[in-house]
Amino acid sequence: MAAIPKPEELANISFRPPGRKWMDTKPEFKEGTHCHAAAPKWLEWLDYPFPRSWSTYDEDWKLPKNWKEIFLVGFNDRLNKYRSLRLFMDICVRCGACADKCQFFLGTGDPKNMPVLRAELMRSLYRRYHTTAGKILGRLAGARELTEDVVKELYYYLYQCSECRRCSAFCPYGIDMADITILGRELLSSIGLGIEWAMASVGSCFKIGSHIGSPPHAFKDMLEFFADECEVVTGIRPRVPVNEKGHEILFIMPSGDYFADPGTFNCMGYLLLFEYLDLDYTISTFAAEGGNFGYFISHEMGKRLNAKFYAEAKRLGVKWILGGECGHMWRVINQYMDTWNGPADFLEEPVSPITGTKFENAKSTKMVHICEFTADLIKHGKLNLDPSRNAHIVLTFHDSCNPARAMGLLEEPRYIIKNVLPPGHFYEMPENTIREKNFCCGSGSGFNADEYLPIRLRGGFPRASAVRYVHEKYGVNHVGMICAIDRAVFPPLMDYWVPGVDITGIHELVGNALVFPGERERVVDLRKRPLKGKEKEAEKFLEEVM
Template identity: 40%
Template structure:
């Protein structure tokens, strides 16, 4: 780890609300996407002379298409309830990282061009012309938001800053200021099939290697099948699971569960990525195009069930949006949806989270564990933002919190939750979600992780916790990078199915 060029916050027992420091993160500008990246997505790569008109046009277009944006632009009363809820504000003290202030960057422009008082008396209602300076603020501060929705929990009107950040990024793209990191990924997933740009043959090699590793370690021939037509289950998982640590440990866990259940399953080289950065860049068509890879793969392979691996935003897109975008789900009465939905096995939820799948098997008594194999671990659970506030598992509201914990408790003996206000629906983002998992944003990632690091430190000190389980590829990658800044071991973070993998009995 290179010495940071910024001050890493010190850990404290409680995360204090800082006094505001104007402009403290104004220097934080993520790399801008170049011509190659932007042109593939059909966006310009530099500001044209008419960028202002284009931006206002696009804003008007989005206001007509998204009720969320339309209502949220009007409804805020500046009460201040959200001001101390964002992990990036708590970690940086920059007031533009307060959710309401982040929204105001767009709202002041909305008022000026779309409301009567803003046109008549801009000074009175805080309305402002769209300037280059404001556009730069949009770029900087809409890339210091992980779209984690924590603020939306606490807003009396449910205003979700993620919706505004997404609209802001779409407008930025539309005028030629795309973010390099996210837009490259959105291109790669469409061209190659996954976010990491891992081609089919490399994937097959990796999976063959994993089969050997598991055979060596357990003596059991656990398979990692790919592109098997007629398999019952298609697993769609983040591509980081194929070779990143600790992600791959969870992939091994899923394979062991499928093996123990004796079910036929397959990965898909076409759908070798659960992640959908279309969510982060917030273009409906892009998100739909990326999601349609899963539909096409399911139709081609003729699978009956679709199970999604450990990935936070992917699960939000899968659970909440797939039925809308690509028809994976039920209840569609149009030909497009029916084509797929008639193929799927209606005894199971579609799509299903790997944790739902494993927990069902545990409840049926179909899996056996030696919990003592996890006894060297004292475990806590980091709820990932998109799972916590943008999705569900099981039949009951809140199943996204209980089911992963139930699995952990079924496979391990030592579990302690972090402070209640830092988990569940109030969980703090890891600091790297929403398209921020890039080295050019390291300062905001490290500072944004502060509230989680404080909560973790408390259970490390108090309960000797040495393992933080999570079900998100971005959380895993972010914590692996950020934990050392705070003096923790990077191997403290891992997946829920990593724990399953350790304890499961195979034959």
């Protein structure tokens, strides 16, 4: 029988992980550390290459016979096509400014989530196949062969980058890690490697209308239901104009706003605002998705989904497009749309029909963010707002990565918040965690799969840590945000790290505060929670309506 070790001997065990070189450390595909493989059905729907059943847990990922050639040719093509990619491969000087800025590194503690090292996964291939030193000296020059293990490592880590671009904000050269990730994911797609959550969303959006796969009549039913709910709370039933031709504006929102709580309450806020303004608008059941998971897979797929906006705008004969509180939709609009599907010269330069403001920033894309639209209305005194109806809310604002870093939308949501909340009800999180330095929710770019929850909680921890600070210091009980993925993933994030903090969209708060002529006295908010000081009336009201 083996001797039982003495406590002193046990205490001598080293808990330090072996200091292996990064090239020799392989990822382990355990449950919760990666997204599951895409089912063949979605690839077939999209005419994507190599649909097959495969599993990340298997040794054999059933790659096509010529996978290596496809990958390397594709890499070469992209290096020639995108000068930025070649620059990003060449220019990094390992200064380390980005290393500790990624929330996935901070939360997982895995060094390969340092952006510099994540990019190195691709750079090592670039050196091996595109530089003389790498070709001759190999590993000595930081180069390595493309093998199946390398492909697996790319799959593992490129799907632990949420394309949030926080690292880019700190890089002195402006290297865009998100672009490297996007192109890396494109190459993985080209050999039949995709994740289920993203491919299912893309397939559903392409074939049916939205990421969640709700058909047109279900979408319309949901909107009618929200109009009913608005009527219960406010006495006003907003119109729901769907697929109507000849209006001025096409409104597009992310599916999270009509499918999942708490986004649904935000959708009620939109409907109420448009009713208040008597806005000449329509919603399309074919452009029923503001989000664009295609962009998380490849530029080509992003382009295909984005094209629906403009096809619908043309079909319905609108003058311009108004977009809801979505995150990556706005990066797509601001940075890709014009190259992919522009110019949208059949549309007109957006002008607010209420204030006459010209949205010159949207001259090319013809698409205006609803926060710009609403902030402009408030600035011109066009909304009668009663902030006391949000007095039960003490708010902090989470800048969503894409509106903040890809379009600089920092002030407009804050301006709205300050006008719909009573004074002293809004508190900022610490300076190095907001605005262009915001921490990502940890679930962007197709990560909101439930099997991925442990990684999402790790990646979201730095954000949650700052929320906890304002929660404990100022009694913050809600986080406001303008992204549907945020609204979908923050509830579990808060429930795990900062219980007692709820989530809200900004237009839900607008809907609460908006005073309609002839409305019934409000005693509950859009979620039917009692307003402050109206608890008794609310109880009676709820007895009547429930």
